Amino acid sequence: MRPFLTAAWRKLLMINFEADPAVLRHWLPAHTELDTWNNTHYISLVGFLFENTRVRGLSLPGHRTFEEVNLRFYVRYKENGNWKRGVVFVKELVPKPLITLIANTIYRERYATHAMSHSWQYPDAHTLEVNYRWKVSNEWNHLSARALQATQPILPGSEAEFITEHYWGYTQLNAHTTSEYQVTHPQWEIHPVTDFDYHCSTGALYGSSFEPMLQQQPLSALLAAGSDIAVMPGKTIRPGTL
Numbered sequence: 001m002r003p004f005l006t007a008a009w010r011k012l013l014m015i016n017f018e019a020d021p022a023v024l025r026h027w028l029p030a031h032t033e034l035d036t037w038n039n040t041h042y043i044s045l046v047g048f049l050f051e052n053t054r055v056r057g058l059s060l061p062g063h064r065t066f067e068e069v070n071l072r073f074y075v076r077y078k079e080n081g082n083w084k085r086g087v088v089f090v091k092e093l094v095p096k097p098l099i100t101l102i103a104n105t106i107y108r109e110r111y112a113t114h115a116m117s118h119s120w121q122y123p124d125a126h127t128l129e130v131n132y133r134w135k136v137s138n139e140w141n142h143l144s145a146r147a148l149q150a151t152q153p154i155l156p157g158s159e160a161e162f163i164t165e166h167y168w169g170y171t172q173l174n175a176h177t178t179s180e181y182q183v184t185h186p187q188w189e190i191h192p193v194t195d196f197d198y199h200c201s202t203g204a205l206y207g208s209s210f211e212p213m214l215q216q217q218p219l220s221a222l223l224a225a226g227s228d229i230a231v232m233p234g235k236t237i238r239p240g241t242l
Contacts (some may be wrong), residue, residue, distance in 0.1 A: 001232060001233065002056070002233075003056075003184075003230035003231060003232055003233075004055065004056065004181075004231050004232060004233045004234075005053070005054070005055050005056075005230070005231040006052075006053075006054050006228070006229070006230050006231075007050050007051060007052055007053040007054065007228070007229055008050070008051040008052050008226065008227065008228050008229065009048050009049070009050065009051075009185070009226040009227065009229050010048060010049045010051055010225075010226040011048060011049060011120060011130050011223065011224075011225070011226060012046060012047070012048040012164075012188070012222075012223070012224040012226050013046065013047045013048065013130050013132060013143050013144075013145050013196075013221070013222075013223050014044045014045070014046045014163055014164075014221065014222045014223075014224070015044065015045045015046075015143060015196060015198050015218050015220075015221045016042050016043070016044045016159075016163060016218060016219050016220045016221070016222070017042070017043050017044070017045075017213050017214060017216060017218050017219060018040055018041065018042065018043075018213070018216065018219055019041040019042055019043035019073055019213055020041070020209075020212065020213055021034055021041045023209045023210065023213070024041060024043070024073050026209075027073070027088060027090060027172070028075065028088070028172075029075070029088060029170045029171060029172035029173075029178035029179075030172065030174075030175060030176050030177060030178045030237070030239075031077060031178050031237050032075040032076065032077045032086070032088070032170050032178065033075060033076060033077075034073075034074070034075055035074040035075050035076045035085055035166075036074075037074075037159055037162035037163075038159075040219075041073070041074075042073065042074055042162070042163065042219070043071065043072070043073045043090075043210075043213055043214075044071070044072055044073070044163060045069065045070075045071055045143060045198060045200060045214070046068075046069065046070050046071075046072060047067065047068070047069045047118070047130075047132030047143040048067075048068060048132075048226065049065065049066075049067055049068075049118060049226075050064075050065060050066050050067075050068060051064070051065050052064055052065070053065070053066075060098070062096075063096055063098060063099065066094055066095055066096055066099070066116075067094070067095060067116040067117070067118050067132055067134070068092060068093065068094050069092075069093045069116070069132055069134050069141075069143065070089050070090075070091065070092040070093065071089070071090040071091055071205075071206055071210070072087045072088060072089050072090065073087065073088055073090070074086075074087055074088075074162070074163075074166055075087065075088055075170055077168070077170065077180065077237070084167075084168045084180075085165065085166045085167070085168065086166050086167070086168030086169055086170050086180070087166045087168075087169055087170070088169075088170050088171070088172075089109065089110055089169070089171075090110065090206055090210070091110045091111075091112055091205060091206060092109065092110060092111045092112070093111075093112055093113075093114050093116065093134050093205075094111060094112075094113060094114075094116070095113065095114065095115060095116040096113065097113045099111065099113075100112060100113045108171055108173055108179065109171060112205075114134045114135055114136065115134065115135040116132070116133060116134045116135070117132075117133045118130075118131060118132045118133065119131045122149065125149075126148060126149055126150070127146060127147070127148065127149060128146070128147050128148065128149045128191055128223075129144070129145070129146050129147075130144065130145050130147070130223060131143070131144040132144070136201040136204050136205060137201070137204065139201055140199075141198075141199050141200050141201055142197070142198065142199050143196075143197075143198045144196065144197050144198070145193050145195065145196040145197075145221055145223050146193070146194050146195040146196070147191035147192060147193045147194060147223045148191055148192045148194065149191065150191075151189035151190060151191055151225050152189060152190060152192065153187075153189055154187060154188065154189065154190055159219075159220060160190055160222050163222055164187075164188055164190075164222070164224055165187070167182060167183055167184065167185075168180060168181070168182055168183070169181050169182075169183060173236070176238065176239050177236060177237065177238050178236070178237040179234050179235075179236055179237075180234055180235055180236075180237055181231060181232060181233070181234035181235075182231075182232040183229055183230070183231050183232075184229065184230045184232065185227045185228065185229040185230070186227050188224040188225055188226060188227060189224070189225050190222055190223060190224050190225065191223040191224075191225060193221045193222065193223050196218075196221040198218075200214055202214045202215070
């Protein structure tokens with residue numbers, strides 16, 4: 001099957017918080033259920049860079065490389081007796097209005113356009129500093145981390161594996177119908193994070209119900225090196241779908 005979208009996702013910075021399942025259930029697409037690791041529900045602020053973006057093999061000038069910041073939580077869907085582990089996006093921020101228009105009108109996603117920037121710096125031979133910034137009204141928000149340049153594999157059964165190894169996306173279309181699509185990529189390696197910081201205008205972006213979650217001390221921060229990815233064409237899950 002030919003991918004709908006191909007790109008490279010680079011330097012994925014994920015700041016992870018304990019989530020309130022009562023709030024998440026309001027956003028839960030039909031036929032899915034909340035997923036947990038060590039009996040904990042997670043929600044993540046994720047910043048990364050799209051590179052070499054192509055839709056059905058075609059690239060649009062000025063839209064091949066851009067930042068994205070999203071807020072996501074973790075779900076699973078049982079199909080033919082097997083669990084698929086996926087994510088649900090509360091909102092996805094990008095700096096390109098055309099991307100927002102296409103994603104929201106055609107694919108029913110929750111994109112919004114904001115001024116954005118990023119920086120990757122290497123202050124010494126061993127250190128990497130990553131920063132993603134986005135503007136809400138007149139206030140700059142950010143995700144930032146200091147990490148080791150050398151990467152290491154993700155350990156089986158670890159929190160990092162849970163956060164990164166969700167290969168399906170689910171979007172609520174209505175009370176009974178959900179859109180599903182697959183994202184394929186090799187297992188990522190991670191840069192061990194030594195320090196991190198964030199500032200987010202949570203209420204303005206996501207609503208007051210998310211403020212307690214994103215104002216508490218994060219559980220962890222991960223920096224994945226990233227890779228080439230492919231987003232496969234989606235399908236619709238309706239009542240009676242196996």
